[in-house]
Amino acid sequence: MTPAPRSSTPVPGGRSMLQFMRRHPAHLLAQGFGSGLSPIMPGTSGTLFGWASFVALTTAWPAWFSPLHWAWIIVAGFAVGTWACGKTGRDMGVSDHGSMVWDEIIAFWLVMLFVMPAGFGTQLGAFVLFRFFDMVKPPPIKYFDRHVKGGFGVMWDDIVAAFYTLLVIALWRAGAS
Template identity: 70%
Template sequence: MTDPSTPILKPRASFMLRHPAHWIAQGFGSGLSPIVPGTCGTLFGWLSFVVLSARWPQFFTPLNWGIIVVLGYVIGVWACSVTGKNLGVADHGSMVWDEIIAMWLVLIFVMPTPLSTQLYAFLLFRFFDMVKPPPIGFFDRKFKGGFGVMFDDIVAAFFTLLVFALWRTF
C-alpha cells in the first residue's frame, strides 16, 4: 500500500500485480502504456470484444455482453476505488477499466458492423471521453472515487450511442 501523500505517477507492472483490483483497473496492463493509456485501454476493449465475440459467439452474445458490462461496471467501481487509493490519485490515467467497459457497451449496440463503423464508434467515444462536453464534464467533476471514474465513461458511451442513433435515423 502506498502513502496517499506521495502519489505514484508512473505505476509499473509490479504495482499492477500486487492486487487483483489494480490488475482490473489498469486493464490487464493496457493502462500502463507510457503514452495515451486511455486510448490504449479503449483499443484493448475494442480488440477484446471483437476477438471474444468471434472466437466464442455462442457465449459472447449481446445479452451476455450486457451482463458482463453490468458486472464489469460494479467490479470496476470497486477496482478503481481501491487502485485510486493505492496510487494516491482518485482517477489516475493508468486506470482504464472504465474505457474498456464503456467501449464494450458501445459495441453491444453497434455490432455487427464493418470495421470502418467500429472505427467511427471508437473515435466518437474517445472524443466524448477526452473532451468531456456537458454534461459529461459535470458528472466527471461531481462524482468521485470508483463510481466517478466509471460513471463519466458510461455517459460518454451513451452520447456515442446517441450520435449513432441520430446518424442511422437521418
C-alpha cells in the same frame, strides 16, 4: 486527470507501475490488464484493448459472448470496476489516475454491444466518437468527472461518453435510412 507515468515510474510504496499492477487483482483490472500502462494516451490504449477484446471474444466464442451475455458482463464489469477503480485510486493516492482504463473498456464494450454487427468503418467511427467524448468531456460528462469521486465516478463519466457516442450513431443511422 493525471497522465499515466511510464511503467518504471514509482508509485506509493516505491514500486514501479508494473509491480504495482501485479500487487493486487483490483489494480490489474483497473489498469486494463496492462493496457493502461501505455506511456502515450493510456485511455486510448484501454479503449483499443476493449475494442479488440470485444471483437476477439465475440468471434471466437459467439455462443458464450452473445448480446445478452455481453449485457450481463458489462453490468458486472461496471460493478466490479467501481470497486477495483476505487481501491486502485486509494492505493495510488489519485482518485482517477490516467493508468486506470477499466472504465474505458467497459464503456466501449457497451458501445460495441449496441453497434454490432457492423463493419470496420462503423466500428472505427464508434471508436473515434467515444474517444472524442471521453477526452473533450462535454456537459454533463465534465461535471461527473469533476464532482463524482471514487470508483463510481471513475466509471460513470465514461458510461455517459458511451451514451453520447451511441446517440450520435443512432442519429446518423436514422438520417441514413
